[in-house]
Amino acid sequence: MSINSLLWLIPVPPLVGFILIALIAYRSNRASHSIALLGAGLSFLASMAVVIKAVATHDLGSDPFTSSINWLPTGATWLRIGVLADPLTTVMLFFVAITILMIFIYSIGYHNYGQPVGKHDRPGLPPEGAEVTEHGKVHKVPSIEPMYAKFFALLSLFAFAMYLLVVSDSLLMLYIGWEIMGFCSYFLIGFWYGKESARKAGIKAFITTRIGDVFMLLGMVALYSATGTLNFHDIFSNHETMEMLAGTVSPVFGWNWSTLIGILLFCGTIGKSAQFPLHVWLPDAMEGPTPVSAMIHAATMVSAGVYMSIRVFPIMSAGWEPGGALTTPMVVMAAIGTFTALFTSTIALAQNDIKRVLAYSTISQLGYMLAALGIGAYVAAVFHLMTHAFFKALLFLASGSVIHGMEHGVLHTGKHIDPQDMRNMGGLRKKMPATFWTFLAGGLALSGFPIITAGFWSKDEILSGAFASHQVLIFVVLAVSALFTAFYTARQLTLVFLGNPRTTAAEHASESKKVMTLPLVVLSIFAIAIGWVGIPKAFPVLGKLSPAWFQDFVGSMLAYEVHEEAHSYIPLLVSILVSLGGLLLGWLVYRKYNTAEERDPLHKSLGGVFTFLQNKYKVDELYQKVFIDPSLWIADKVVYQFLDLKIIDGFLHGVAAISVWLGNLLRYKFDVPVVNGGGDGLAKTTRGTGWLLHKQQTGKVQQYLTISIGITVIAGLIILMLVISV
């Protein structure tokens, strides 16, 4: 089979899986997860085949694998959909396929496959546990998720959409995958729909990202009307088109087409990748089951937002040359990315929910990538996108394992404490060693622990990029957020795993099953080792050993040559310093935190600022007051009550009232006294109509028919008379 046809097939197995589970297999949990796993596995194999083939192909950047078919006719031409595999697709396929497969496997254990059914468990709520009798004693053990099959169906549909997005050769099909993912995300966040908070989070996520999507859609519309195509390759490899986009003024704000389209499309990324100011949905999305958080809200869907910006980077950077002034979309991207990176890393400092820390951390890291892209560090952005997907998926899954272990302890002790609150944990390294070591690998990668972790290499690449392009402000801000990142990671590691258990539940926590820890081990290998494919050439010692393969591979996507800047040790030293310093500081501050009731050490020193951070800068409350409440008020009071009911309907009712009044006037002031019962004017007709209408409600159908036929005949006669008389 050729690579082109294989590309078409990559998204298909999960879709088939979804349909099979939804229609047939949903009654059997075993069949459902087998089908889902088979689908994910087949897509994984096909993806790896493409990756291997692609890596071995020369000039893939300028001559990628493509194939397309007609889909939506638009006048003279068709909107085509097709597939494409160039180096960027290859990188995406690589990490998407691995993380998706691992998450599918993990989900089996996470949803307690093989456990008994809980007596009180209901669909739409997390399982509460079941009672089993063993050796004459009653134990409470975890119970299987009531909507187990449904979960795998939705997860498969999601995987289909993600693969579709990745292999797409045009914005059109990318958008299709994008929207299907958004919808799956809505359903999976609200998976436990029995919880009001989950339902609300689902809607919030969907609507917030949709705001970005609308602008993205407009960007596509603008791109299509300017170029007549949405195909990446057709646009980017056509110099005339690119010059036209960069040089022609669009009808909006006097911007160039490339500026306008670039900014509109970037709005899509802001929504999907939860960047400021549309970041509010992602933390709430943690209401979904943890595999969902890992897959959708860390490794794949939110990455897709960044991927889209990377994909259309040639448009955003049209007219820019390395070293030259940044284009407007690039400035916007760099500004929003940098700000978000710092802003959300500070919020992460003050969160107590293990998953929320990771959620804010995700937003912050995505900001890193966009900042890198904004200053033109294309390869660094792709690199960090890949490493982040691995270590963040790992961290989420490991945190799910921690929560699982804690829930076990909660069931065992019967004390209802929040199993996601890090203050209730402590000392879990002894109870859950596999989870601890893998979490540690992920945490170190996130904080950029030097040399051995993947996160170090990709983050260093970004910092060097900022430094090399003389973006001092961006460099400093990113370095500070890297410090915060290392700090909150150390806080998390210390609170969760180190010290002594702070609750009885933590004392009785137990390690998760193999089916959960095995994916953790696999992902942690990547979280450590994948960075080694991209060690810069100029790096002391190691740079000589490794050929900076990644930079060459992805760099071939670019129209321009990447100049090897003279390597400076400043960014390298800074990234080592902030990483180690942050980790050390975090450990020092939190290692003395001994009881769950204690105030957070940072709270003691920062006071109100800490509370403000904990409340996420009150952005949610602000949006409620500034956007949501006023628009509801305007919709209700101004548009509906005033405009529609008062003005428009009021006018109608006024006309009706005036007619009745006129009728009465004619009847009593003119008809009765003047004509005195002579002619039957309008008044009588009005009354007559009233009588007729009244009569109609008596229920005699013959009357209605007589009336209907009568009116028909009269109306016909009037029309005929009109026609004839003129």
Place this chain on the structure above:
Amino acid sequence: MQSPILPILALLPLAAAILLLFLPAAKRNLIRGIALGTSIVTLVFSFIAFFAYDTAAAGYQFQVSAEWLPALGIGFHMGADGIGVAMILMAGLVVFSGVMVSWRVEDRPREFFAFLLFLASSVFGVFASLDLFQLFIFFEMAVFPKYLMIVMWGYPKTKEYGGMKLTLYLFLGSMVALIGVLAMYFGSGLHTFDMVALEKAGFGLEFQRLWFPFVFIGFGVLGGIFPFHSWAPDGHVAAPTAVSMLLAGVEMKVGVFAALRAGLMLMPDGMRAWAPLILVLATINVVYGAFIAMIQKDFKYVIGFSSVSHMGLVFIGFATLTPEGLTGAGLQMFSHGIMTALFFAVVGMVYDRAHTRNLNELGGLFKYMPIAMLGFVVGGLVSMGMPGFSGFIAEIPIYMGAWKTVPLVAIISALSIVITAAYILLVVRRVFFGETPEPIKAGLSDITIMDKIVVVMLSLVMIIIGVFPSVIVPVIESGVKHILVLVGGA
């Protein structure tokens, strides 16, 4: 060659309606059977019309003509172009669905089905008319069944108000349109109502500027154009389920179809002159309807106002006078017809069981009627322009056309997508998820097999078009090409 397809579609339901009225009222199942049989026959013929339509040849096909009142230039002339056959298919699907969901009507079923078929005859007649006078007669024919069905079977609290408001609006609208139609008849000097002939009449610019709004707005009232939309939500809500489906699904399309045929196609220069105003009004439609839908407490009013919003996109598509916009408008007419019929069908199913439409008194119906919920979600996805569903296929070209004409219109109307998503998800959450309130629990049960057939069929149509747009787009485009020839230049 005279093809019997269109006359059968327009006259068979009328014949069946008359037949029904002569049957004894007690023979309920026979009556239902005849109604269902008739709707199946019209459905089959509408499929035939759609698939037998030759897109390569384009133009008006299945033509039938006969002399009627030659002294007045009135003829019997039927024929359909691409947009016409698409509308006929949509009407066929909705009429069939309307009969199916009305199966359990126990209150005077004989009259109910007779009026329903009477209404069906009227809509098929409009979509198949090539004679302006004949179109007008079919157009007016609908007034009686609509009014009578609303006041006889409608929602007790508002049926008189809703029925009267609807009738008055539509009556005034068609009177205004009639004046325009007569002006064209006399102005053309051709002494004919035949639209194929009138297309070549070459009305002067001044003439078109003066008379275009009469015809376009006059008919457009039935399409729900702002500020003459207010009959629509009240009328839809007051009507019984099947009538709401036909009103919002088909009748609103009858309005825009007549506005297209008699307004845009016969007086294209008038359209161009008035396009800025129409664009403004239609953009208001889109945003205004969505805004109001968002704060409604009544399930059915949400859908009623959403129709106002979605029909705005059809008018935007018309007013762009671009190939994309017109194609999108045609697709939106089809897509919205199916979608809103499905919506009203589900609303009816919910109301029949819960006996309330107040969003605060509903909840958790997912457990009781999962298929109905799936149908509603599919409709919701269509209405929020989700790719893979027919709404996306329709909206993308409209936005493209609008962007080419006035980008601001595209931007403002696209923002309504967010509001649409908000109210659809809100309704899904309030009605189908959460706790089921005690008072409504007693009446809840799953929907009937006939309801399920309707829900699944309409959902599938929207998915098939969304995934394989090439089944319908070329048909619509062949109609649009002819319009573009008339419009010239654009």
